[in-house]
Amino acid sequence: MARTYFQSVVVQTRDLCSNVKHITFAPEGEEGFDYIPGQFVMIHFQNEEGVEINRSYSISAVPGEVGGFSLCVKRVDFGKGSTLLHGLRVGDEIKTSGPFGRFTLRDESPDDIILVATGTGIAPFRSMRDQIIKASAHSRVWMLMGVRHGDELLYHDEWQDLDAFCPNIHYRAIVSQPRPEDNWGGPVGYVTAFMDELADHIVPGRTTAYLCGVPPMIDAMRDVFVERGLNRREIRTEKFASPPDPKKADEAAPAAVEFKPAIIKKKKP
Numbered sequence: 278m279a280r281t282y283f284q285s286v287v288v289q290t291r292d293l294c295s296n297v298k299h300i301t302f303a304p305e306g307e308e309g310f311d312y313i314p315g316q317f318v319m320i321h322f323q324n325e326e327g328v329e330i331n332r333s334y335s336i337s338a339v340p341g342e343v344g345g346f347s348l349c350v351k352r353v354d355f356g357k358g359s360t361l362l363h364g365l366r367v368g369d370e371i372k373t374s375g376p377f378g379r380f381t382l383r384d385e386s387p388d389d390i391i392l393v394a395t396g397t398g399i400a401p402f403r404s405m406r407d408q409i410i411k412a413s414a415h416s417r418v419w420m421l422m423g424v425r426h427g428d429e430l431l432y433h434d435e436w437q438d439l440d441a442f443c444p445n446i447h448y449r450a451i452v453s454q455p456r457p458e459d460n461w462g463g464p465v466g467y468v469t470a471f472m473d474e475l476a477d478h479i480v481p482g483r484t485t486a487y488l489c490g491v492p493p494m495i496d497a498m499r500d501v502f503v504e505r506g507l508n509r510r511e512i513r514t515e516k517f518a519s520p521p522d523p524k525k526a527d528e529a530a531p532a533a534v535e536f537k538p539a540i541i542k543k544k545k546p
């Protein structure tokens with residue numbers, strides 16, 4: 278099936294920390310934007326050689342929170358897509374498509390649901406908030422969040438509130454390299470450190486794990502859950518990685534050598 282592209286206009290940006298932005302978009306010509314929490318959108322733009330490339334970003338907005346969708350984007354050094362997104366201002370437009378993906382909360386009732394995120398890997402879980410609250414009526418939900426520095430605990434207050442007000446939702450955050458200015462009094466290390474605490478809650482046939490973040494974390498955590506007996510179906514993953522740049526379709530074709538940013542136009546004030 279052909280992919281449907283649409284322009285999305287930036288309606289709000291805010292810094293979540295020094296290198297992560299929460300950016301809200303309104304798809305043009307759409308009355309609303311339907312997606313299932315956990316899905317992602319793609320942005321499309323041209324690289325330095327004029328070849329169109331894409332990047333994927335999980336939707337971090339809870340459905341109904343905004344008219345369109347929000348993304349939570351970490352700026353990667355020399356990263357094409359993330360630098361482009363961090364440079365967007367309110368009124369700028371970008372070519373997008375979606376929603377895509379099947380990293381969604383299954384409609385089932387295991388005893389324990391274990392969500393594991395590093396950094397912006399928290400985005401799809403934030404979008405799942407209402408489903409998580411609903412699921413906590415019949416399952417214990419564990420949200421494990423790992424970051425390097427204390428200020429990178431994205432949406433930390435929101436998760437603390439869920440932990441405080443929902444008896445079956447347990448938020449655990451861990452920082453691997455806290456700095457003095459972080460004033461971090463919590464656990465130090467990696468998300469794997471929570472596995473002992475959760476030992477009694479990782480039971481084949483009664484636990485589902487959802488892992489989201491950079492590939493090394495996913496691979497390490499998947500191994501932990503496999504060692505504890507969970508099968509493939511019980512471990513769901515979303516790896517945050519970029520696709521390899523496509524080659525030019527025809528090197529002899531007139532090359533668009535000039536770099537064209539994906540920001541098509543600025544909205545008139």
Ligand SMILES: Cc1cc2nc3c(=O)[nH]c(=O)nc-3n(C[C@H](O)[C@H](O)[C@H](O)COP(=O)(O)OP(=O)(O)OC[C@H]3O[C@@H](n4cnc5c(N)ncnc54)[C@H](O)[C@@H]3O)c2cc1C
Nearest residue numbers: 332333334335349350351356357358359397400517518519
């Ligand atoms: C389904 C899906 C959902 C995603 N959702 C999000 C999301 O919600 N938020 C988000 O920020 N990203 C998300 N990503 C990752 C995103 O698509 C890009 O891979 C990321 O933004 C880097 O792209 P870039 O073009 O800026 O860097 P690139 O030009 O692709 O990479 C530049 C260099 O940075 C390295 N690099 C790439 N990613 C990282 C990283 N995360 N940390 C450190 N170094 C890195 C690369 O190895 C490369 O050397 C998602 C990926 C997928 C597949």
